[in-house]
Amino acid sequence: SQKIEQNSEALNIQEGKTATLTCNYTNYSPAYLQWYRQDPGRGPVFLLLIRENEKEKRKERLKVTFDTTLKQSLFHITASQPADSATYLCAAATGYALNFGKGTSLLVTP
Amino acid sequence: ETGVTQSPTHLIKTRGQQVTLRCSSQSGHNTVSWYQQALGQGPQFIFQYYREEENGRGNFPPRFSGLQFPNYSSELNVNALELDDSALYLCASSLAKTGVGEKLFFGSGTQLSVL
Numbered sequence: 087s088q089k090i091e092q093n094s095e096a097l098n099i100q101e102g103k104t105a106t107l108t109c110n111y112t113n114y115s116p117a118y119l120q121w122y123r124q125d126p127g128r129g130p131v132f133l134l135l136i137r138e139n140e141k142e143k144r145k146e147r148l149k150v151t152f153d154t155t156l157k158q159s160l161f162h163i164t165a166s167q168p169a170d171s172a173t174y175l176c177a178a179a180t181g182y183a184l185n186f187g188k189g190t191s192l193l194v195t196p
Numbered sequence: 197e198t199g200v201t202q203s204p205t206h207l208i209k210t211r212g213q214q215v216t217l218r219c220s221s222q223s224g225h226n227t228v229s230w231y232q233q234a235l236g237q238g239p240q241f242i243f244q245y246y247r248e249e250e251n252g253r254g255n256f257p258p259r260f261s262g263l264q265f266p267n268y269s270s271e272l273n274v275n276a277l278e279l280d281d282s283a284l285y286l287c288a289s290s291l292a293k294t295g296v297g298e299k300l301f302f303g304s305g306t307q308l309s310v311l
Contacts, residue, residue: 090238120299122302127284127304127305127307128304128305129200129286129288129302129303129304129305130239130286130300130302131302132299132300132301135299175238175239177238181252182229182244182251182252183229183241183244183252183254184229184239184241184300185241186231186238186239186240187238188236188237188238189238
C-alpha cells in the first residue's frame with residue numbers, strides 16, 4: 087500500500103540551529119508533496135508544496151527538497167526559534183485524498 | 197486563521213449514539229474534505245465533497261456519511277458510535293478537488309470522545 091513515513095521520534099534542537107525533518111514515501115510516485123504544521127489541539131496549517139520536477143523550494147526560513155530517486159523529502163527550518171516547536175506533517179495525494187504521515191514533533195529549546 | 201469553522205469544538209457521546217459535526221468552508225471554496233485524526237497519528241481521509249456530491253472516500257464504513265450544502269458548508273454524520281471513533285475530526289476546504297496540487301485549509305477540528 088502507498089505509505090508516507092516520517093520519523094516518529096521527537097526532534098529536540100537548540101535555538102538558532104537548523105532542524106531537518108525527513109519524509110519517505112513507498113509504493114508510489116506522487117506528483118507533489120506538501121508540508122503542514124500542526125499545533126496541539128489545532129488543525130494543520132499549510133506551509134509548502136513541492137512538485138516532482140522541483141528539486142528545492144524555499145519560503146523565508148523554510149526549505150523543502152524532493153528527491154524522486156531516494157523517494158524522500160527533507161524539510162529544513164534554519165535559525166530555528168522556540169515558536170517553531172510543533173508537529174510537522176508530510177502529505178502526498180492519493181486520488182482525491184491527501185495521505186499524511188504521522189508527523190514529527192519538533193521542540194526548539196532556548 | 198483559515199476561515200474554516202467547525203462546530204462543536206468538543207463532544208462527548210456514548211457507544212451506539214449518533215453524532216453530527218458541522219463545517220463552514222472558507223469563502224470561495226467549493227470542495228470540502230473530512231479527516232479523522234487519532235492521538236499520535238496523522239489525519240486519515242474520510243471523504244471529500246465537490247459541489248454537493250461525494251467525490252472520493254477513504255477506508256471508512258458506511259456508518260460515516262456526509263452532506264454538502266449549496267453554500268458549500270458540510271456535515272459529517274457518524275452512526276452507531278464505537279469507542280475507536282474517539283478522535284479529532286478535521287474539516288478542510290480547498291479551491292478545487294485534491295489531487296491537482298491544491299493545498300488544504302483546515303479548521304480547528306471537533307474533538308469527539310466516545311465513552
